Amino acid sequence: MRRLITKSILGVFAVLLLASSASAATIPIGWLQWDASLETFSVVNQTGANYLGDPAFPVTTQITFDGNMKLAIEDGTSTSNKTQADGTSPDGGLSWDIPFRGVPLRATLTGTVSPLTVALDLDGNGPGGLSMWNILGGIVNATGNPLVLGNGVNPIGDFGLEVAYVEAERANVNAAVPEPASLMLLGTGVGALVARRRRAAKKA
Secondary structure: OHHHHHHHHHHHHHHHHHHHHOOOEEEEEEEEEEEOOOOEEEEEEOOHHHOOOOOOOOEOOOOEEOOOOEEEEEOOOOEEEEOHHHOEOOOOOOOEEEEOOOOOOEEEEEOOEEOOEEEEEOOOOHHHHEEEEEEEEEEEOOOOOOEEEOOOOOOOOOOEEEEEEEEEEEOOOOOOOOOHHHHHHHHHHHHHHHHHHHHHHHHO
């Protein structure tokens, strides 16, 4: 009987462990670059139509930078807030070139993207290797923090670049993991089964 209870408890802990192991990842979607010779920041989109089959930028679904994308540029005395509307698109609305006349010390890119479910080609083999991922938040750096180019003290170097990411998790990753209410129901059922067998054993 104790073995049955122990196995049941271990089973519930295994399910909880599976649930906790489903964590988010940062997925590269492009980059932010400063070209000092052209006095231009570029927000480059490497998804969908710009996807080149390179696993370094694996999103095959066309992602769009939503209208709330903002580039905050600091020059040591003030901050200029730029959006897509302040620039030009070299590839039909996927990426943006945003001019800045001055010496930038730091630039911070924020905003959200759409759609919220995308396909990734993680092994570079095309349709056979695609997996679906749900986007959980806006534009970030590799560690999930705000995407910042430059240190705010020294001028951003010519062709300075920071890769843009979004946080995402595999779609349906928790489909086989019961909700807490289901786990409670499972535990109650196991407990009832144990009690029933115990009563039957006493009667015998």
